[in-house]
Amino acid sequence: MLRAAVAAALLATAAPAIAAPPGPARSMTQILDASPPGDWRALDPENTLYIQLPKGRVIIELGPRFAPNHVANIKRLVRQGYFDGLAVVRVQDDYVVQWADPDGKRSVGAAPRTLKAEFERGFDRDLPFTALPDPDTYAPRVGFTDGFPAARDPATGQAWLAHCYGMVGAGRDNGADSGGGTELYAVIGQAPRQLDRNVTLVGRVVQGIELLSAMPRGTGALGFYETPAERIPIVSMKLAADLTPVQRVDLEALRTETPSFAALLQNRRFRQDEWYKVPAGRIDVCNVPLPVRERRSK
Amino acid sequence: MLRAAVAAALLATAAPAIAAPPGPARSMTQILDASPPGDWRALDPENTLYIQLPKGRVIIELGPRFAPNHVANIKRLVRQGYFDGLAVVRVQDDYVVQWADPDGKRSVGAAPRTLKAEFERGFDRDLPFTALPDPDTYAPRVGFTDGFPAARDPATGQAWLAHCYGMVGAGRDNGADSGGGTELYAVIGQAPRQLDRNVTLVGRVVQGIELLSAMPRGTGALGFYETPAERIPIVSMKLAADLTPVQRVDLEALRTETPSFAALLQNRRFRQDEWYKVPAGRIDVCNVPLPVRERRSK
Numbered sequence: 238m239l240r241a242a243v244a245a246a247l248l249a250t251a252a253p254a255i256a257a258p259p260g261p262a263r264s265m266t267q268i269l270d271a272s273p274p275g276d277w278r279a280l281d282p283e284n285t286l287y288i289q290l291p292k293g294r295v296i297i298e299l300g301p302r303f304a305p306n307h308v309a310n311i312k313r314l315v316r317q318g319y320f321d322g323l324a325v326v327r328v329q330d331d332y333v334v335q336w337a338d339p340d341g342k343r344s345v346g347a348a349p350r351t352l353k354a355e356f357e358r359g360f361d362r363d364l365p366f367t368a369l370p371d372p373d374t375y376a377p378r379v380g381f382t383d384g385f386p387a388a389r390d391p392a393t394g395q396a397w398l399a400h401c402y403g404m405v406g407a408g409r410d411n412g413a414d415s416g417g418g419t420e421l422y423a424v425i426g427q428a429p430r431q432l433d434r435n436v437t438l439v440g441r442v443v444q445g446i447e448l449l450s451a452m453p454r455g456t457g458a459l460g461f462y463e464t465p466a467e468r469i470p471i472v473s474m475k476l477a478a479d480l481t482p483v484q485r486v487d488l489e490a491l492r493t494e495t496p497s498f499a500a501l502l503q504n505r506r507f508r509q510d511e512w513y514k515v516p517a518g519r520i521d522v523c524n525v526p527l528p529v530r531e532r533r534s535k
Numbered sequence: 536m537l538r539a540a541v542a543a544a545l546l547a548t549a550a551p552a553i554a555a556p557p558g559p560a561r562s563m564t565q566i567l568d569a570s571p572p573g574d575w576r577a578l579d580p581e582n583t584l585y586i587q588l589p590k591g592r593v594i595i596e597l598g599p600r601f602a603p604n605h606v607a608n609i610k611r612l613v614r615q616g617y618f619d620g621l622a623v624v625r626v627q628d629d630y631v632v633q634w635a636d637p638d639g640k641r642s643v644g645a646a647p648r649t650l651k652a653e654f655e656r657g658f659d660r661d662l663p664f665t666a667l668p669d670p671d672t673y674a675p676r677v678g679f680t681d682g683f684p685a686a687r688d689p690a691t692g693q694a695w696l697a698h699c700y701g702m703v704g705a706g707r708d709n710g711a712d713s714g715g716g717t718e719l720y721a722v723i724g725q726a727p728r729q730l731d732r733n734v735t736l737v738g739r740v741v742q743g744i745e746l747l748s749a750m751p752r753g754t755g756a757l758g759f760y761e762t763p764a765e766r767i768p769i770v771s772m773k774l775a776a777d778l779t780p781v782q783r784v785d786l787e788a789l790r791t792e793t794p795s796f797a798a799l800l801q802n803r804r805f806r807q808d809e810w811y812k813v814p815a816g817r818i819d820v821c822n823v824p825l826p827v828r829e830r831r832s833k
Contacts, residue, residue, distance in 0.1 A: 372671070372672055426700060427700045427819075429822070446628060451626075451628075451751055452749065454745040454749055517731070
């Protein structure tokens with residue numbers, strides 16, 4: 238209890254303090270192990286992307302509720318084999334890894350190269366939003382929708398995905414409507430939240446982010462690789478739905494509107510293991526773990 | 536002007552809006568190029584650490600104002616050659632790179648292995664602090680001291696360094712006073728601000744962070760390498776003051792209490808280049824660039 242008292246005192250000069258959890262501390266592992274099966278949802282194979290890299294596989298969950306047209310177009314491109322044999326062309330430290338067609342010669346077939354921007358969407362009752370009480374630098378409200386970090390503004394009625402570590406977006410040129418999913422990037426550094434509402438986010442890396450984040454940084458401007466030899470091949474990009482069960486790993490994500498997730502949030506705000514001396518009492522939307530694991534029940 | 540109006544409207548529901556800069560947009564490069572020489576300070580060779588890795592050199596500026604005893608002890612250890620031949624033992628994705636004595640057999644000579652914690656210090660008039668008006672999730676006040684991201688609490692009169700990307704700290708065990716600088720870590724992911732005031736920060740990587748952040752992630756618990764073969768050698772750690780001028784690169788840092796730095800902050804809050812459509816109007820203390828460059832005037 239001493240720790241909670243200390244935290245409350247330290248927070249007194251800022252926003253209202255968040256109450257510390259009562260009772261004995263549980264670890265994050267204990268919270269997840271105790272969570273009922275219904276607190277988890279299976280990832281939809283139709284919205285799960287597998288990127289095969291030379292060193293392993295990256296898995297991305299797509300977010301069609303925020304970027305329906307971009308997600309549909311990426312799936313179209315994936316199914317045409319558009320991405321197979323393309324490459325990681327840019328790795329900028331503390332920022333993004335980007336993959337694209339380095340030569341700009343790959344056909345997109347009937348898929349559009351550009352789409353109207355999907356930077357934000359209307360916030361309505363159908364959109365789940367687990368709000369964080371913690372203050373945020375960039376947005377009036379932050380929280381989680383379908384397991385994605387998100388933000389919203391009651392004044393405009395708009396909601397959008399937040400640029401946290403591991404989030405995946407569709408690169409664009411200067412025009413707002415100049416992106417379409419033919420170039421993708423993943424965040425590998427401090428959350429570049431200034432990008433929120435400036436570029437269409439399409440999903441989140443749920444497995445294998447370390448294959449992207451540990452890539453050698455490009456030495457050109459903006460972290461672009463300066464020679465073709467430096468580029469890292471995208472061996473293939475496939476939808477989980479198009480793979481056989483043997484090729485697939487069935488993943489499930491903790492639902493962000495459940496008591497288990499609420500317990501996890503409190504656990505991360507008020508770290509009670511022996512190592513911590515002063516629990517923060519707050520958490521940034523981009524510091525919240527969003528657990529994804531192999532499915533236990535099918 | 537449209538952009539500023541949009542930003543002001545969007546921020547209306549949160550904390551008070553920060554006024555957009557008047558006049559034509561300047562790029563960050565233009566701001567830095569126009570800065571007078573007096574807005575820069577030479578890094579003190581007595582507080583500049585060079586870490587030689589197999590692939591290149593990492594340079595760290597030490598922060599003796601916040602952690603005088605830890606910094607003094609690290610310098611003592613460096614001068615004894617304590618770190619030469621040690622290794623990076625842990626690379627945890629989106630968190631830290633840590634280097635230490637893997638076998639725990641290296642002598643520290645007369646240097647203490649542990650020191651009293653230096654998690655925070657008294658805030659007084661002698662401590663420069665360029666406060667940010669932007670709201671912060673974790674601390675009542677955030678800003679910059681001597682070019683380091685920092686925080687303070689008017690209620691307690693204490694100030695501390697903030698765990699932003701590139702910050703360097705002294706690892707410890709469960710006891711608050713169990714660290715002493717024999718194990719060091721650098722942040723390579725989303726700012727783990729929950730560590731603030733829980734561990735002694737000793738400095739910041741000012742050059743070569745990409746040599747640390749692109750290291751292969753460890754596959755053991757907490758990102759520890761599982762086999763000795765995976766470890767990456769620390770070839771040597773030296774103070775710039777102990778090198779010949781030829782071995783040294785003279786660096787200078789933008790002073791964080793200058794008009795040039797204030798202009799840079801506004802530039803990053805209100806991105807006015809053509810690419811941005813909705814300027815954030817705010818900035819997180821860990822998203823502020825802290826420019827360091829080779830000295831132009833000696």
